[in-house]
Amino acid sequence: MKPTLQLFQAEAVPADEAGTLTLANDADPREADLDGVTTVVLQFPKFTDGRAFSQAFLLRRRLGFTGEIRATGDVLIDQLAQMQRSGFSQAVLRNDQNLDHGRKLLAHYPAFYQGDAVDTQPHFAVAA
Numbered sequence: 001m002k003p004t005l006q007l008f009q010a011e012a013v014p015a016d017e018a019g020t021l022t023l024a025n026d027a028d029p030r031e032a033d034l035d036g037v038t039t040v041v042l043q044f045p046k047f048t049d050g051r052a053f054s055q056a057f058l059l060r061r062r063l064g065f066t067g068e069i070r071a072t073g074d075v076l077i078d079q080l081a082q083m084q085r086s087g088f089s090q091a092v093l094r095n096d097q098n099l100d101h102g103r104k105l106l107a108h109y110p111a112f113y114q115g116d117a118v119d120t121q122p123h124f125a126v127a128a
Helices: 051-062 077-086 099-108
Strands: 006-009 020-023 039-044 068-073 090-093
Touching (some): 006 099, 051 077, 077 099, 090 099
Parallel strands (some): 020 039
């Protein structure tokens, strides 16, 4: 079972520390220097702008980034399952989004048939 996406409200977001890299949503993560980076912050300026999903996928699958990937901005609970499957490990929800409802939504789908950024094998290929 994949690790649960950590959820935060905007006022409770972890403070950026040394080792945090914030990428603009039009930046190519393949061009970023990830040496010493433990957290990458990706931005959703509008919930309809999904470029951060691609950035997270590139970080996990192509670049092998194993640190935290945090979603910020216009983050809705409707996006959480796809965020987790794309490689995000943290999501800072928009203030009008219910944290408990988001957790319930994530628990609703414990596994997926297809592989994703974190669990690359399809469900049928995973050893029981």
